[in-house]
Amino acid sequence: MSQKYLLEMRGICKSFPGVKALQNVELQLESGEVHALLGENGAGKSTLIKVLGGIYHAEEGEIYIDGDKVNIDGVPAARKAGIAIVHQELVLVPYMTVAENIFLGRELGGKLNTNISAMEKETQALLDEFNLGIRADQKVASLSIAQQQMVEIAKAISANSRILVLDEPTSSISDKEVDFLFRTMKGLTAKGVGIIYISHKMSELFDICDRVTVMRDGQTVGTKVVAETNKDELVALMVGRELTNYYTRDYLPQGEEILRVEHISDGKLCKDASFELHKNEIIGFAGLVGSGRSEAMKALFGLTPGSTGDVYVGGTKVVIKTPIDALKYNIALVPESRKTEGLYGVQSVRFNTTIEVLKEFLSKGHLNAAKEEEITERFIKMMNTKTPSHEQTIQNLSGGNQQKVLIGRWLATSPTILILDEPTRGVDVGAKAEIYSIMNELVKEGLAIIMISSELPEILNMSDRIYVMQEGKVVGCLGHEEATQERIMQLAAR
Amino acid sequence: MSRFGKGVGRYFKDNLGILIALAAMVAFLCLFPTTSKTFPTQKNMFNILRQNSTNLFLACGMTMVIILGGIDLSVGSIIALSGVMAAACVVNYGMPEVLGFTVAVLVGVVVGLVNGFVISFTTIPPFIVTLATMNITKGIALVYTNGAPIRCMTDAFKFPGAGYVGPIPTPVIFMIIVFLISLFIMNRTHLGRHIYAVGGNAMAAEFSGINVKKVKFFVHAYEGLMAGLAGMVIASRLYSGQPTAGDGAEMDAIAAVVVGGTSMAGGSGKLGGTLIGVLIIGILNNGLNLMGVDSNFQYIVKGMVILLAVYTDFLRNRKKGR
Missing domain, CATH: 3.40.50.300 (P-loop containing nucleotide triphosphate hydrolases)
Incomplete structure (x- = not known):
């Protein structure tokens, strides 16, 4: 040697x-x-x-x-x-x-x-x-x-x-x-x-x-x-190939306001968050771990009992007490922790894709299996998920493919507002680029996205506007032209 | 029809191990000299089904409970109390038999609701909750009867457990209905999917807007209902409400579910497997009796078969998983 x-x-x-x-x-x-x-x-x-x-x-x-x-x-x-x-x-x-x-x-x-x-x-x-x-x-x-x-x-x-x-x-x-x-x-x-x-x-x-x-x-x-x-x-x-466009983002003119949240608080980690979201845009939420970003979204989605604050969807004030209410207003949330908050690990890709939209193929005891397969296939195609079959146990897929199935699950509910909490955590580079490009397409089709991320490059390259949270409060909002890593960190740190 | 064919094919593939075990057992009993005359007769077949109908009731509910990630130990005691109440209503209070049976089933539902209530609204583990209600329920049956059976010999009382509809024993009819209803719930309703979801990942289910409490409530009430039905059938078969009936019934039900391939960790499992599990345990008991094996010794054999079945399943899953 x-x-x-x-x-x-x-x-x-x-x-x-x-x-x-x-x-x-x-x-x-x-x-x-x-x-x-x-x-x-x-x-x-x-x-x-x-x-x-x-x-x-x-x-x-x-x-x-x-x-x-x-x-x-x-x-x-x-x-x-x-x-x-x-x-x-x-x-x-x-x-x-x-x-x-x-x-x-x-x-x-x-x-x-x-x-x-x-x-x-x-x-x-x-x-x-x-x-x-x-x-x-x-x-x-x-x-x-x-x-x-x-x-x-x-x-x-x-x-x-x-x-x-x-x-x-x-x-x-x-x-x-x-x-x-x-x-x-x-x-x-x-x-x-x-x-x-x-x-x-x-x-x-x-x-x-x-x-x-x-x-x-x-x-x-x-x-x-x-x-x-x-x-x-x-x-x-x-x-094994050149990834020319890692981030794909075509910025569109700001559409009409579809969501306004005022002074939302869960009484614990999220103290006071206000923000608005327009059609055709992605807003990013930056901040340190524990700054209350996920908690703000959970409160908005009706997951935290006893949270306070006002929510307006399309200009009308609404009350969201449970996730069922949130779904009614076409809000979808892909949670932060895939394993504990998202996946039914021992179940199939099909089960995981369709659990939110059972009504579309299962009613009055009649199961339209062909329809269920069709929904599953549609979102596998749309997300470009790599799975050997619809019946594949989801925990045996890679993190990126699991995430794609989860995003597909929520897209199946036809949301107008999609909340993505750390959408690329534990996702490999190739799948990340794909997820970015799908987000870009969705926004072009009129969806509005709220993205929480701890990866600043992701926030900077994908967001129209960036809200920064610190200690449970929204402390600033930066447009994508003015935002830099330094400015975000200045706001985020105490 | 092709989809039906695909379903049957999948059923065979999923349950291959236990189906082979079942077939081997049946073949052995058909060929073994001391049982070849007595085992494969219509009378004995109906006998097996009649004796195991109540275990299938319990196992159907238990499959749901276990898929939910829980356990229900109280079903054996419910059998005792609801059987006692059925006989008592007729003998002590002069009610018509139908009313007695209704009371029996309701007793099961009430205990199931208590289980469901405590399990949904607290974080006390189902094992502990149902261990407690098991003792309470058994205690009520013993206190009420002072330990002595209540005999009830009317024809109407004998009907659900010991009677026939045409050539078919009544409990077998019940068994088919219960199985089909349970199958329907698990495979054809939103609730069925929600049971898999809550058992697989309760937090994800909550994030999805599934009412986790309601699901737990329902499943435990349903298992209570099953136990109430079983209590009614057993009391009828024994012509009496006995405070010691149903001793150990919960364990037979759990064994059938586990042999049928449902994971104790929750989130996955199938009623089709449970049916085979019930048959394996039923035919095993029947075969050992026909062979004249000492009843004390039968426990040992039963235990070994359960261990073997679960171990085979473990080996199969390990191959699939990695």
């Missing part, structure tokens, strides 16, 4: 029944670098990480650490080899303390007399090192998502790991917390830890990563030094 890498994966192959998930994948990680792993959903990143973590066993290929071949045949072996993985979904036990979580599975003390105070002491030292402001004896359930994320990371490195894998760590935390995470990462690399960083957010990659390996269809298609590449090149590598 010419050069000694901290970690080298060579010729990794792994297949599942019917799919070759990984073919001859190569990855080299140097000590002290942050190495980005980039690729669309389904490109094989997670599978590769699971092979590294000992969750899957590769059929072919070798793994070397410090030039020595290692055999990772299970999670304990990976741990012993100094590999720690922070998975995308948090895997902490909410009703246990931080210390108990960090030492889960390797508790101190004897089997029958766990030494809790020693565990808490060690945990506290670790937390203080990160300056986290968390106590070791706090229940995890009482922490914010970002804090939980940091606990996960602390847990990962507490085992003296030298190889740290972070799988989309920033998908649920705010910019301020991202900053903090990045500083922590820099501290770790300075100590010689190698970090594999998976993210869909291209901008982060240029902020924090040294090198990047791009995967596509289960293969590695290239490794670049971040400083010597650019976004367009990486995107082209990821999708």
Whole structure:
């Protein structure tokens, strides 16, 4: 071997029944670098990480650490080899303390007399090192998502790991917390830890990563030094073609007002939000996590009992107490969290598409199955959803395709006002571009869209006007010509 | 007609494992020397159906409850109380039998409504709620009767459980009606879809404007109704209201549902599978009796069959999932 890498994966192959998930994948990680792993959903990143973590066993290929071949045949072996993985979904036990979580599975003390105070002491030292402001004896359930994320990371490195894998760590935390995470990462690399960083957010990659390996269809298609590449090149590598128009948006003259919301409040996170929406436009909602954007929309949609404020649809004052009322006024909401608020995971694409419009094919006990298939087919076509069949279980589709089915579900209700809460979260680049282009088409056909997004480029490139929320209040509205990242952040931050 | 053909094909494909198990069991009982004469007779077939009709009532409701992500432990006790009330109305209060039976069914509905009310309006898990109502209901039956059965031997009282319509036992007719109604609810109504939706993801259902409370309310009331019906049929078959009738009935119903392929996690499952589950458990009991297997030993065999069926299902799903 010419050069000694901290970690080298060579010729990794792994297949599942019917799919070759990984073919001859190569990855080299140097000590002290942050190495980005980039690729669309389904490109094989997670599978590769699971092979590294000992969750899957590769059929072919070798793994070397410090030039020595290692055999990772299970999670304990990976741990012993100094590999720690922070998975995308948090895997902490909410009703246990931080210390108990960090030492889960390797508790101190004897089997029958766990030494809790020693565990808490060690945990506290670790937390203080990160300056986290968390106590070791706090229940995890009482922490914010970002804090939980940091606990996960602390847990990962507490085992003296030298190889740290972070799988989309920033998908649920705010910019301020991202900053903090990045500083922590820099501290770790300075100590010689190698970090594999998976993210869909291209901008982060240029902020924090040294090198990047791009995967596509289960293969590695290239490794670049971040400083010597650019976004367009990486995107082209990821999708295997040039994406000329990532954002598609034809701005139209402002139509008549179709929705006006005055001083809406849910009494908790959303304190005072007022805004209006016109035909043929997309309004964006920007703000930090917890600024009350989703809550404002939930209150508008009738999901929060006891919320106050006035809503006018087409100039007439209306009362929306439940989602049924909202649907009556042709308002549709595609919620933020696909898995918990949207999908019927174990059910088919068909079931998930048609659940809102049962009346169209199921009445008085008569099921018009052909009509149901037709509706399903119409929205699969319209959204360009990739699914093997109508009966495919939806949780086996990629995130992008799941999202397309969900948007289709709500479009089936023929809304005039469509609220999209984080429409591209966890959606791969190709599908993102498609969703943008569909939004553009819908607006041209007369729909009005409210989009909440934490991705500023998305907000800036898709919105006619941008409302910024801070601490539960709308603090400003910018037209798309005047809006910049800086101006939005100035308004959004305290 | 082709759509019907497609439906049948799908039914076979979806339930292949348990259908094979059922067919194997039937074939074995038809060929095994000690049962080959007694098992495949019309009398024995009707016997199996009669004995298992009440389990099908319970299992139909239980399928909905389990798809909803819950469980109902109170059905066995409802059988006891509603049977006791049916007999008591006739014997102690001199009511006509029809009125007694109506009271029996209403008792089931009332307990079901109590279950549904508590489960919809609190966050207490259905397991706990129905565990409580199971004890309360059983207690009422025992207190009312002082532990002794109320005998009622009139012909009209015997009709729903022990009678015949033409050559067909009355409970078999009930069983067919109940199954068709349940099938209709699950496959042909909005409510049916909503049950799958609430069980699959209650929050998504709420976001979709589905009245989650109403769905829960209905399903538990329906299961109460099923248990009330079962109580009526069993009391009639035994010519008496017995406070110990229906002991363990909830477990047979749950077993049939689970063997039928409905997931305890909620959100998916089919009544068609439940029907096969009921038949498997019914024929198993019948076969073991015909073979003269000691009744104590039968529990062990039944348990092993349930475990085997569920394990096979797990293996099939694992292959499908990944």
